[in-house]
Amino acid sequence: MQTKLAVQFRKSRTTVTAFERLKLCKRCGAYSVLFDNSCKSCGARDKFIPVTEYASALNRILPWAEAFGAIALVLLAVVFADTLAQMAAAAAGGAVLLFLLFLLRKTYKPYAESNRLHKLLVDHTPEILRGLRADLQEALEDMEADKPKEAYEKLREIGHFLRGDSIKARKVVCLNRFFIRKDMDLELEQLIPASFSEPFVLYLWEAVKVNKRLVRRGVLDYVLAYRYHIASMPHGKDILALIAGAAVRMKSYVKMYPYFIVDYLDELPKERFHRLCMLMAATPAEERTILYDKCKELARSRYGFDPDFQNMF
Ligand SMILES: [Zn+2]
Structure with a gap:
């Protein structure tokens, strides 16, 4: 190497x-x-x-x-x-x-x-x-x-x-x-290839680790299209969880990709999960999806005694 x-x-x-x-x-x-x-x-x-x-x-x-x-x-x-x-x-x-x-x-x-x-x-x-x-x-x-x-x-x-x-x-x-460092002027969306590319996914992993803002709609669509290819890569699950965590940054992405995010709830770090729960708690009843129920369930079972999660739902 x-x-x-x-x-x-x-x-x-x-x-x-x-x-x-x-x-x-x-x-x-x-x-x-x-x-x-x-x-x-x-x-x-x-x-x-x-x-x-x-x-x-x-x-x-x-x-x-x-x-x-x-x-x-x-x-x-x-x-x-x-x-x-x-x-x-x-x-x-x-x-x-x-x-x-x-x-x-x-x-x-x-x-x-x-x-x-x-x-x-x-x-x-x-x-x-x-x-x-x-x-x-x-x-x-x-x-x-x-x-x-x-x-x-x-x-x-x-x-x-x-x-x-x-x-x-x-x-x-x-x-x-x-x-790859945070202070670098990094591109990501501009590099999305037309088909699955392991080198691109490896770069995506490194880039998103230092800058979650690089995850935009094009990146999420690519990851969703090739999620099973990515899952079969070494550290595939970590990569997918990282992207799901980065998607939580924007309310609109949470709305668009609830079924992707729900699959990686268990892997989300506490800070990401907390942000997601805040978004879920503010979601009107008629717009709630399976993501709302799963967040509520996990908040109770894993963070039931954590003051940050009290009276959230
Ligand atoms: Zn000349």
Whole structure:
């Protein structure tokens, strides 16, 4: 068995949308989402700019190009006019055209700018994919070179765009090499695979041990779908009990998964069971399920003399 590593992840920046993480090389146009400042494609250093900045530059340049084009048209009309009257008409028509252009630009500026970014991303999709594949190749080389921390940090960035099971599985392989601590910025729901995966469940166990908040609906649905696979794993029952205990955190989960939680009542630590009993006691009579009766029964038989459980039901 490989020894686990104590690691500190590099901070990953938070963005509203994934595409804000994209950067492109000003020299060759190659894309990347990694932190390295040198371009893998052309070797240039410090030539990357965020794609949003690139689109903003286009937004500054293109309207001027449009305006110069319109002015050139007006000047041509004036120059080729045969008479003074035609010249005056061309100049007046040109002035109206320029004014309309100015008004239209002012009204539609925000739409034009977001449309330009959208079009840029669509037009550059092949280059973006090529860049992501090159980034992925780098992460895989790190894995082969036994550098799981570096590989994971790269996969985490790439994972904002490529969300397939193979990326998730590779992230899990890396994560299972680390000591998982509470202070780590951990992901869980984003790693849920499409089918049963023992390495994922082992990571889930370690992650939920340090942070119960990682258990959300997607995780609960996965655990329920594969509960018999999980039960057959070493420590399977402990894993399921841990997840049931974490589900008690939210009233809505208790309401949604009562038949799962009821199976692990005996294994719940006192603090988790106490919280569940508080929720049950506050449940209106018409919404009570078997979970209510079992909690009441266990509270009496196991904690009958415990002051924390007195007069609860
Ligand atoms: Zn380049």
